[in-house]
Amino acid sequence: MTLPRISPDEARQMISRGAVLVDIREADEHARARIAQARHEPLSRLGTIDPGKDAPAVIFHCKSGGRTSANAARLQAATDCEAFILDGGIDAWKSAGLPIVEDKKQPIEMMRQxxxxxxxxxxTGAVLGALAHPGFYALSAFVGAGLVFSGVSGTCMMARILALAPWNRSAAPAHG
Known part of the structure; x- marks a missing residue:
């Protein structure tokens, strides 16, 4: 299932008429930058969205539109009213010159870290393997195996470790 996509300007107009904007990004992303009018409902914990009796529609957004598109059926099932996707997500909203709330003191998103x-x-493993000793190639293999495990299991040990770093301790918890 696909949900209709709307432009940032169309979304702004719908919000002014009572539509509810829902940010499905994770807590660490939402803490760094957000659209002020958006309700935060992370995809990882998404339940039923009750926009209220007077809301004509729900508009879902993520960073660039990929997550909302990939999860359109799940998002549609989360609400009983008409639903849309903000085409291009918060990135498009910002590019359209519409306001966002930013907190640059928050660390960059965990997945980017x-x-x-x-x-x-x-x-590092590849360079040291080529220049110093072939045994350093094992570092690259180890990281690659960890990434495969993360993709298969849906958990990321590196994100859990990075969440303990001093710059992330006051930030939102890691996801994944």
Whole structure:
């Protein structure tokens, strides 16, 4: 199932007429940047969305539109009213010049942290394997195996470890 996509300007107009905007991103993403009018209902804990008796529609958004599109059937099932996807997510909202609330003191999103650390470890293993000793290739293999395990199991040990880092301790809990 696909939900109709609407532009940021269409969404803004619908919100002004009572539609409910729902942010399905995880807590760490929402803490760093959000649309002020949006209710936060993380996809990982999504239940039934009750927009209220006067709400004509629910508009779901994520960062760029990928998660909302991939989970359209689940999002539609979460509400009894008409539902839409904000095309391009919060990124498109911001690009359209519409206001967002940002807290730059919050750490970057956990999955971006994981990507940076995993990429750095793989690159380090490859470079050291080529320049110092072939045994360093094992570091790249270990990180790759961890990423496969994360994808298969739906858990990410690196995210859990990074959540303990000092810069993440006051931030939202890791997901995954």
């Amino acid at each position: 994981v990507q940076i650390v995993a990429g750095t470890l793989v690159l």
